[in-house]
Amino acid sequence: MRVLKLIFKNAFRHKLRTLLTVLGIAIAVTAFGLLRTVYTAWHAGLDMAAPDRLISRHSVSFIFPLPYAYLDKIQRVPGVEMVTYANWFQGVYIDKNQFFARLAVDAKTYFEVYREFLLPPDQYEAFKKERNACVVGETIARQYGFKLGDVVNITGDIYPGDWQFVVRGIYQRRDETVDGTQMVFHWEYLNERMRTDAPGRDGDVGWYIVKIADPNRSAEVSSQVDALFANSRAETKTETERAFQQSFIAATGTIVTAMNFLSFVIIGIIMLVLGNTMIMSARERTREYAVLKTLGFSGGHLVGLIGGESLLISIAGAGVGVLLTFPLVEVFAAALPKGFFPVFTIEPITLTLAVLSAITVGVTASIFPIQRALGTRIVDGLRHVG
Amino acid sequence: MSLIQVRNVAKVYKRDTFEVPVLNNLSLDIPEGEFVALMGPSGSGKTTLLNLIAGIDRPTKGNVVVKGTDISTLSESALAQWRSDNIGFIFQFYNLIPVLTAFENVELPLLLTKLSRAERKKRVEFALAVVGLGDRMYHYPKQLSGGQEQRVAIARAIVTDPLIIVADEPTGDLDRTSAEEVLTLMARLNSEFKKTIVMVTHDPHAAQRAHVQRHLEKGDLV
Ligand SMILES: Nc1ncnc2c1ncn2[C@@H]1O[C@H](COP(=O)(O)OP(=O)(O)OP(=O)(O)O)[C@@H](O)[C@H]1O
Ligand SMILES: [Mg+2]
Numbered sequence: 128m129r130v131l132k133l134i135f136k137n138a139f140r141h142k143l144r145t146l147l148t149v150l151g152i153a154i155a156v157t158a159f160g161l162l163r164t165v166y167t168a169w170h171a172g173l174d175m176a177a178p179d180r181l182i183s184r185h186s187v188s189f190i191f192p193l194p195y196a197y198l199d200k201i202q203r204v205p206g207v208e209m210v211t212y213a214n215w216f217q218g219v220y221i222d223k224n225q226f227f228a229r230l231a232v233d234a235k236t237y238f239e240v241y242r243e244f245l246l247p248p249d250q251y252e253a254f255k256k257e258r259n260a261c262v263v264g265e266t267i268a269r270q271y272g273f274k275l276g277d278v279v280n281i282t283g284d285i286y287p288g289d290w291q292f293v294v295r296g297i298y299q300r301r302d303e304t305v306d307g308t309q310m311v312f313h314w315e316y317l318n319e320r321m322r323t324d325a326p327g328r329d330g331d332v333g334w335y336i337v338k339i340a341d342p343n344r345s346a347e348v349s350s351q352v353d354a355l356f357a358n359s360r361a362e363t364k365t366e367t368e369r370a371f372q373q374s375f376i377a378a379t380g381t382i383v384t385a386m387n388f389l390s391f392v393i394i395g396i397i398m399l400v401l402g403n404t405m406i407m408s409a410r411e412r413t414r415e416y417a418v419l420k421t422l423g424f425s426g427g428h429l430v431g432l433i434g435g436e437s438l439l440i441s442i443a444g445a446g447v448g449v450l451l452t453f454p455l456v457e458v459f460a461a462a463l464p465k466g467f468f469p470v471f472t473i474e475p476i477t478l479t480l481a482v483l484s485a486i487t488v489g490v491t492a493s494i495f496p497i498q499r500a501l502g503t504r505i506v507d508g509l510r511h512v513g
Numbered sequence: 514m515s516l517i518q519v520r521n522v523a524k525v526y527k528r529d530t531f532e533v534p535v536l537n538n539l540s541l542d543i544p545e546g547e548f549v550a551l552m553g554p555s556g557s558g559k560t561t562l563l564n565l566i567a568g569i570d571r572p573t574k575g576n577v578v579v580k581g582t583d584i585s586t587l588s589e590s591a592l593a594q595w596r597s598d599n600i601g602f603i604f605q606f607y608n609l610i611p612v613l614t615a616f617e618n619v620e621l622p623l624l625l626t627k628l629s630r631a632e633r634k635k636r637v638e639f640a641l642a643v644v645g646l647g648d649r650m651y652h653y654p655k656q657l658s659g660g661q662e663q664r665v666a667i668a669r670a671i672v673t674d675p676l677i678i679v680a681d682e683p684t685g686d687l688d689r690t691s692a693e694e695v696l697t698l699m700a701r702l703n704s705e706f707k708k709t710i711v712m713v714t715h716d717p718h719a720a721q722r723a724h725v726q727r728h729l730e731k732g733d734l735v
Contacts, residue, residue, distance in 0.1 A: 129624040130624065132613070132617070133610070133613065136612035136613065137612060140611075140612050304693075414608065415608075415610055418608045418610070419621075420569075420593065421569050421596065421602055421670075422596070422597060422602070422621060422622045422625070423593045423594060423596045423597025423622065424593070424623050424625065425590060425593055425596075426590075501646075504570075505564075505569040505570070506561075506564055506569060506570045509569075509604070509608075
């Protein structure tokens with residue numbers, strides 16, 4: 128294209144203005160990238176959710192326990208393949224800023240249901256045999272340097288006391304989307320201590336995880352499970368793992384929703400920044416565009432000239448912004464408490480969205496100036512002083 | 514048959530609700546190779562008439578026929594093509610593109626042709642040599658004097674070898690010496706390169722360089 132040179136020269140006519148515009152877009156794209164990364168990290172749990180798993184919890188709230196006795200009954204519901212259960216143990220490891228899930232689970236079945244946690248058979252056996260053994264995810268194993276045989280000291284809060292667990296297994300993640308930050312140990316061990324330390328709290332199960340044979344029948348199985356305990360002291364609410372996590376996110380994620388909304392507000396801001404620059408430029412060049420038309424340049428040429436300049440600036444801004452996103456997300460991830468998000472990476476879709484948005488913005492921002500340039504009659508354009 | 518035939522042309526500008534009649538039923542013939550000066554008081558319609566002849570505006574009534582083509586009937590894009598093929602433009606305020614060098618400014622109209630890069634370069638260098646600026650090719654407009662800028666604009670006007678050159682007060686913004694250079698150049702384009710020239714001017718001294726002087730008064734030729 129022969130007017131390419133003119134596009135470049137036009138774009139850098141006001142170097143400072145262009146630089147500021149590129150920078151403005153870059154900052155916005157970076158903010159967009161960061162917000163989306165947080166947003167997708169928050170939602171990563173949903174993608175991990177298996178369609179063939181139901182979660183059965185107390186109908187009032189996830190924080191109320193269910194009786195251990197439910198296990199047998201749930202197991203007998205038609206369509207149920209296997210049932211396991213877990214308690215949210217929490218506790219403090221080192222200090223309160225170390226976030227990773229610490230769960231008391233049924234050692235015999237937990238890893239059978241969570242097939243995405245890959246545990247070598249010998250480690251699995253070792254784990255099952257020892258009362259106070261635990262298994263940690265590869266991600267936290269790497270973060271905290273856990274090795275087999277290490278003792279992990281945890282100060283209980285929900286379940287008071289000092290707790291010691293021996294690492295007997297480190298599970299690998301089946302793929303990138305799997306949470307590698309769980310620490311699990313024997314529910315039996317917890318239950319025994321409760322029996323002696325806090326009678327009345329023994330036999331409590333946080334929630335049941337129900338593996339079903341046919342994901343298509345999840346609604347049916349769920350209602351059958353819930354029907355078993357209807358009108359009992361502890362009614363259950365059973366739903367798919369995905370729905371369960373969604374409700375979890377809904378409860379804690381208002382800010383995240385705001386972030387998602389903000390990320391699109393930012394696109395609007397880029398649009399205004401670039402639109403403003405392009406409109407100023409087009410105004411100043413009213414006479415030049417009229418001269419070009421006089422010389423025989425067509426509407427198509429002007430579209431290319433103005434649209435090209437707008438795209439050039441927006442793509443430059445997007446490029447710089449994307450490059451800035453990587454170190455910024457790194458810094459942000461480092462500033463977050465460890466394990467706050469099980470998965471915290473810049474998704475390709477985030478970058479694609481950022482670049483696509485920038486291109487859309489580039490095109491959109493040039494519409495008004497193009498309209499103006501095309502709509503101005505030559506004789507009026509030539510008379511323009513500005 | 515004259516090269517340029519303006520036939521019963523009227524031009525009315527609409528401004529909001531009321532209309533401003535600028536040209537009334539005006540006819541004018543300009544033979545090929547002529548150098549015409551259009552004179553007249555401010556607001557008499559000189560620029561308007563020039564724009565109609567050059568095909569950058571359309572008459573409200575009447576026809577403008579150039580070399581047998583009734584340009585008032587051409588479509589917008591056909592008219593643009595026609596201008597680029599037939600007309601060279603010289604403006605009072607030069608109207609160079611400030612971010613392009615003298616060379617690139619002169620090359621601009623050639624970008625619309627099929628000429629190769631080498632061919633364009635040859636033509637641009639020739640045009641700049643004609644106006645005496647062979648040594649200023651890579652200067653930007655703001656590095657040139659007003660007279661030099663206008664000579665670059667003249668080079669741009671002749672680089673496509675057009676039939677007709679229209680000039681709207683080409684010396685209006687220049688000092689005496691520069692104006693003299695520009696007028697000499699235009700006279701040369703007429704005599705040596707056989708260009709038909711229509712020049713609007715206020716300046717009687719400038720008008721003397723033309724062969725024919727026509728006067729406009731309130732939209733009528735007198
Ligand atoms: N694009 C336009 N829109 C509205 N009115 C116009 C336009 N162009 C010219 N006019 C009006 O038409 C009349 C003639 O204008 P024109 O520019 O042709 O005069 P001129 O003889 O060239 O004057 P000057 O010597 O000052 O350049 C003026 O009253 C002017 O205000
Ligand atoms: Mg005028």
